[in-house]
Amino acid sequence: MNTVPPTFDTTNSHARTIPRFSGSARELVRRPHRFFLQLTHEYGDIVQYRTTPEPAYLINHPDYVRHVLVSNGRNYNKDTHLNKYMLESVVGQGLLTSEPPLWRQQRHLIQPAFHRHNLVDFADLMTASTQQALARLAPYANQSEPFDMAAQMMQLTLDIVTRALFGYDIGPQAEAVGQAVNTLIEIAKPSRARFQQTLHELDEIVFGIIEQRRQQPHAAKQDLLDMLLLARYEETGEGMSDRQVRDEVMSLFIAGHETTANTLSWLWYLLAQHPDVVAKIDKELEQVLHGRFPTPADFPQLVYTNQVIKEAMRLYPSAWSISRRALGDDEIDGYSIPAGAIVALSPYTLHRHPSFWPEPDRFDPDRFTPEQENGRHRYAYIPFGGGARKCIGDQFALMESIIIVPMILQQYRLKLVPDHPVEEHALVTLRPQNGILMTIERKI
Numbered sequence: 001m002n003t004v005p006p007t008f009d010t011t012n013s014h015a016r017t018i019p020r021f022s023g024s025a026r027e028l029v030r031r032p033h034r035f036f037l038q039l040t041h042e043y044g045d046i047v048q049y050r051t052t053p054e055p056a057y058l059i060n061h062p063d064y065v066r067h068v069l070v071s072n073g074r075n076y077n078k079d080t081h082l083n084k085y086m087l088e089s090v091v092g093q094g095l096l097t098s099e100p101p102l103w104r105q106q107r108h109l110i111q112p113a114f115h116r117h118n119l120v121d122f123a124d125l126m127t128a129s130t131q132q133a134l135a136r137l138a139p140y141a142n143q144s145e146p147f148d149m150a151a152q153m154m155q156l157t158l159d160i161v162t163r164a165l166f167g168y169d170i171g172p173q174a175e176a177v178g179q180a181v182n183t184l185i186e187i188a189k190p191s192r193a194r195f196q197q198t199l200h201e202l203d204e205i206v207f208g209i210i211e212q213r214r215q216q217p218h219a220a221k222q223d224l225l226d227m228l229l230l231a232r233y234e235e236t237g238e239g240m241s242d243r244q245v246r247d248e249v250m251s252l253f254i255a256g257h258e259t260t261a262n263t264l265s266w267l268w269y270l271l272a273q274h275p276d277v278v279a280k281i282d283k284e285l286e287q288v289l290h291g292r293f294p295t296p297a298d299f300p301q302l303v304y305t306n307q308v309i310k311e312a313m314r315l316y317p318s319a320w321s322i323s324r325r326a327l328g329d330d331e332i333d334g335y336s337i338p339a340g341a342i343v344a345l346s347p348y349t350l351h352r353h354p355s356f357w358p359e360p361d362r363f364d365p366d367r368f369t370p371e372q373e374n375g376r377h378r379y380a381y382i383p384f385g386g387g388a389r390k391c392i393g394d395q396f397a398l399m400e401s402i403i404i405v406p407m408i409l410q411q412y413r414l415k416l417v418p419d420h421p422v423e424e425h426a427l428v429t430l431r432p433q434n435g436i437l438m439t440i441e442r443k444i
């Protein structure tokens, strides 16, 4: 996988001094994404921002990002606070958190299910779930009553990932799964006891579904669970243990649900402030779809809609921070990184780097015309990360978005409720702190 040549010429280089932030780290805890942005403004493309218990560096140049995630990716693992203390307690040793050799084996087995041509099988369920979401929105349109669009998007993307994993088999259990997953992603909020109890309940359901499916397998692969159960390791010809299947199921839930919901929520927030952009999408939808729901054959034609989705993920990358631990000493553009150090990078700050994004705070979907994209550094835009550990669900998320956005816009107009503050809250993902209150009108 790592065929990219080393990024920097390390011969004859003199170690450069990395600037160090030594002020109060209160903002790091309170608003870490804004703290990182401030650091990049004050110190530039590399800065040491924490000294204990191990040094931590923030990098913010696409060359540095490529070095850490791709060219020298093997020198970095995911032994970070987020993985060890937050994610592992839910997803165990699933794709999101595991390390090679287990990770490599699992990624190899699971990757084919997420190839673009296999994903087409999920388009129908995404459309069906969105139709149900449209029906849930209908009462608000009739009464012009405010509602939380972020909560609606959470419900929709959870429904989609649940159906993609388990098909339609789980019926009434879907609600229990939904509640449990939502409690678990509030990672910092529930008490330890409630967290453990919820995890236990969800495990019971998931192990129950696995057992039932092992006893009564589908004749052909119908969902991601079938794929996980039918996959065989090349070396042994054996399948995954129930525990491993459970860990992968949890990883896909945790990685695939809230990230996509946030992306869509921020997108509605932006669109409500840019009626000119909505008008351009409308025109494209009319020309390409003539009122039909979008199908995979239409996706390549929905060029502008796609640009809008990309631009929303530039300004509000749901995975706002990515971090790694250096296994051995490293050197990035003449800066020495000691073994054991944490190296953090933030799509949120990188996507606002003024050398790569003129007027970085302006919402402008034309940044993603093919010409503009071709002229830009490939690692200046990384909403899905990069290198070997790049998001496995990127095409899945993009497909959801290119189905959901047109279907909602074909029927409804959305407006922000004035005076309702929408605030960015960066925890594991970048979410709107108090939801996004909107009103909705039926399009005539």
Ligand code: HEM
Binding pocket: 095, 096, 097, 107, 161, 251, 252, 255, 256, 257, 259, 260, 263, 317, 318, 319, 322, 323, 382, 383, 384, 385, 386, 388, 389, 390, 391, 392, 393, 394, 396, 397
């Ligand atoms: C807009 C939505 C999404 C965003 C912004 C997003 C972002 C990311 C990012 C940045 C990473 C890399 C993390 C790192 O390098 O430390 C990642 C990994 C991952 N994502 Fe996504 N993701 C999204 C949707 C999904 C979906 C829909 C799924 C599955 C259904 C998914 C499954 C995963 C998994 C399993 C990994 C770990 C991959 C590995 O390490 O092999 N993601 N995601």
